[in-house]
Amino acid sequence: xxxxxxxxxxxxxxxxxxxxxxxxxxxxxxxxxxxxxxxxxxxxxxxxxxxxxxxxxxxxxxxxxxxxxxxxxxxxxxxxxxxxxxxxxxxxxxxxxxxxxxxxxxxxxxxxxxxxxxxxxxxxxxxxxxxxxxxxxxxxxxxxxxxxxxxxxxxxxxxxxxxxxxxxxxxxxxxxxxxxxxxxxxxxxxxxxxxxxxxxxxxxxxxxxxxxxxxxxxxxxxxxxxxxxxxxxxxxxxxxxxxxxxxxxxxxxxxxxxxxxxxxxxxxxxxxxxxxxxxxxxxxxxxxxxxxxxxxxxxxxxxxxxxxxxxxxxxxxxxxxxxxxxxxxxxxxxxxxxxxxxxxxxxxxxxxxxxxxxxxxxxxxxxxxxxxxxxxxxxxxxxxxxxxxxxxxxxxxxxxxxxxxxxxxxxxxxxxxxxxxxxxxxxxxxxxxxxxxxxxxxxxxxxxxxxxxxxxxxxxxxxxxxxxxxxxxxxxxxxxxxxxxxxxxxxxxxxxxxxxxxxxxxxxxxxxxxxxxxxxxxxxxxxxxxxxxxxxxxxxxxxxxxxxxxxxxxxxxxxxxxxxxxxxxxxxxxxxxxxxxxxx
Amino acid sequence: xxxxxxxxxxxxxxxxxxxxxxxxxxxxxxxxxxxxxxxxxxxxxxxxxxxxxxxxxxxxxxxxxxxxxxxxxxxxxxxxxxxxxxxxxxxxxxxxxxxxxxxxxxxxxxxxxxxxxxxxxxxxxxxxxxxxxxxxxxxxxxxxxxxxxxxxxxxxxxxxxxxxxxxxxxxxxxxxxxxxxxxxxx
Numbered sequence: 001x002x003x004x005x006x007x008x009x010x011x012x013x014x015x016x017x018x019x020x021x022x023x024x025x026x027x028x029x030x031x032x033x034x035x036x037x038x039x040x041x042x043x044x045x046x047x048x049x050x051x052x053x054x055x056x057x058x059x060x061x062x063x064x065x066x067x068x069x070x071x072x073x074x075x076x077x078x079x080x081x082x083x084x085x086x087x088x089x090x091x092x093x094x095x096x097x098x099x100x101x102x103x104x105x106x107x108x109x110x111x112x113x114x115x116x117x118x119x120x121x122x123x124x125x126x127x128x129x130x131x132x133x134x135x136x137x138x139x140x141x142x143x144x145x146x147x148x149x150x151x152x153x154x155x156x157x158x159x160x161x162x163x164x165x166x167x168x169x170x171x172x173x174x175x176x177x178x179x180x181x182x183x184x185x186x187x188x189x190x191x192x193x194x195x196x197x198x199x200x201x202x203x204x205x206x207x208x209x210x211x212x213x214x215x216x217x218x219x220x221x222x223x224x225x226x227x228x229x230x231x232x233x234x235x236x237x238x239x240x241x242x243x244x245x246x247x248x249x250x251x252x253x254x255x256x257x258x259x260x261x262x263x264x265x266x267x268x269x270x271x272x273x274x275x276x277x278x279x280x281x282x283x284x285x286x287x288x289x290x291x292x293x294x295x296x297x298x299x300x301x302x303x304x305x306x307x308x309x310x311x312x313x314x315x316x317x318x319x320x321x322x323x324x325x326x327x328x329x330x331x332x333x334x335x336x337x338x339x340x341x342x343x344x345x346x347x348x349x350x351x352x353x354x355x356x357x358x359x360x361x362x363x364x365x366x367x368x369x370x371x372x373x374x375x376x377x378x379x380x381x382x383x384x385x386x387x388x389x390x391x392x393x394x395x396x397x398x399x400x401x402x403x404x405x406x407x408x409x410x411x412x413x414x415x416x417x418x419x420x421x422x423x424x425x426x427x428x429x430x431x432x433x434x435x436x437x438x439x440x441x442x443x444x445x446x447x448x449x450x451x452x453x454x455x456x457x458x459x460x461x462x463x464x465x466x467x468x469x470x471x472x473x474x475x476x477x478x479x480x481x482x483x484x485x486x487x488x489x490x491x492x493x494x495x496x497x498x499x500x501x502x503x504x505x506x507x508x509x510x511x512x513x514x515x516x517x518x519x520x521x522x523x524x525x526x527x528x529x530x531x532x533x534x535x536x537x538x539x540x541x542x543x544x545x546x547x548x549x550x551x552x553x554x555x556x557x558x559x560x561x562x563x564x565x566x567x568x569x570x571x572x573x574x575x576x577x578x579x580x581x582x583x584x
Numbered sequence: 585x586x587x588x589x590x591x592x593x594x595x596x597x598x599x600x601x602x603x604x605x606x607x608x609x610x611x612x613x614x615x616x617x618x619x620x621x622x623x624x625x626x627x628x629x630x631x632x633x634x635x636x637x638x639x640x641x642x643x644x645x646x647x648x649x650x651x652x653x654x655x656x657x658x659x660x661x662x663x664x665x666x667x668x669x670x671x672x673x674x675x676x677x678x679x680x681x682x683x684x685x686x687x688x689x690x691x692x693x694x695x696x697x698x699x700x701x702x703x704x705x706x707x708x709x710x711x712x713x714x715x716x717x718x719x720x721x722x723x724x725x726x727x728x729x730x731x732x733x734x735x736x737x738x739x740x741x742x743x744x745x746x747x748x749x750x751x752x753x754x755x756x757x758x759x760x761x762x763x764x765x766x767x768x769x770x
Contacts, residue, residue: 125635153677307677308677
């Protein structure tokens, strides 16, 4: 049985058949027929954002916190170009998104029509795949394929550009079951021989370490579960990238904390000194490796990743395993158990002793003294007062992001939404909106800096309109803190354009939008102020005035290896050499 | 025989296994990439090379299976073994790409290129051009009293050599197709 319908109706039907319950978007001329269809149904909820970039980040927040693809609907031209930052962000962090853009009618394409842009051309390098639909007969088929591509293999954003005449024309609807099966079927099972090699290496290793990343979270809850089982059973220490926080619980016995440029001393030293590095779903990003020729010099490196292009891209891998994390870990555990659950227990116990020595450095210690709130203190209190709650954390990008990763503990996957690869300032606030839409009863906090937060502050309108009780926890140092820190270390303390003059009064700003604002400047008031924020049933802007020139430590200076970490102010003089200065 | 029937290589998912040790020597590789013939597919491949800073020495593309709408792209590229492996893996993850074959490592292969050369000269030089064309098995496809246009097919080096000889004899214009390549044997 076939059903005739217009392209616009087909879009809504296909989304419904794909199980979509919410779309983030902004209307415009080239998507009016689709908006008209959305108006006439109740299955799919449309969230009106205030800027298309906000729509994409909100969909990312939705996707990261649920594991389901986020859906975006925007118009042609500026609607599509405003979505580009979010698409690139999602591509870098492997977030599944399906973005629908309107386009001028097919007969006007190429004529520089009003609000025309070459959307598929512009977004080709920042999507996993994209389509320009030239005929309504292909539309539903393409939408189903798009969901398949966005969610299979290494997830990522896809875009479908739909000209207005294609939305008006009618054709037969293709249900998902009848859609053309894509040849795109990435390998999920890992090579058993390679997995056995890894098991043999685990059995012998004296100083092994798990280095996990966002791939574990993308693989789904089963992967995190299997990872926990593997870590507990083998007793091997585990560290994670920024993207992978929560896959293994921060309260877990074997947790070393985050690694990398602003990672923990013990995690980085263990990476440097290990003899077996088991990379699970991470990609040897430059924030992680530091200087490549001195990166973990004495280790055998195993790398489990679903994307073959991640393997041997920057670091040569001795045991490459292409496959889905959950599948590979399941096989790995099975084989390891079948071979007698062996590890080099004495050696690993000695390894832990060394790690405990590094841990004693207590690299995150700080002293809260004087009348000004230290950002580390603010986050420690936020952690203490929200631990154990049904909590989701988003961040913007900069010092506050690193402090949040250091001082907040993540017990479960999909609870931590941050822009890792692209480092998009302005990501966190709209992402928190997407998370709150997906989890209406949860506590959603966006840890922000005042500069990042201003980049998408228009979304206050969205938060208030949909009564989303998102908490905007702004660590306000009136500086672009990370830029300022680098200028201090690299550019002779010449603070070129890295402070904000004419900041708004955030309390009044909140009130102008009809929300609640809280100002806190005294450490003695902090706990009460945080509780006031948590107890308020509605969006809150929390303006936390913090120490203006606090630097983020520990830090691996650019161009240095893991064992050359800076632990505090005293060690910063001439820390970055000429070669490191060109790196970002 | 179907033009798509080329030997199944292992390059799709595990090409890196072929080469555990990486050297820093630049290598020249010929890749055959089977893709859906859909709009934008060539832009995706070229965008990958420019966006990630890979070299393209030559690139040819044409639909080879009209019923299945499949095209074959032949790319000649240079890079260190690690870069070559990256190129293959990156090509493999483009959604409309079905297969990536590295003809340089998957056994012996043949490479051919076609070129048209317009040579304008008179007298002895004109005769010499014709004589050399005969030695290179180049065909005359157009002639006037003052010029010849030669068609030559062969490995890229042979075409280079022929062009070098034609230059002093009045080479005016040259058009080359780029390399088409195929593995030897069934």
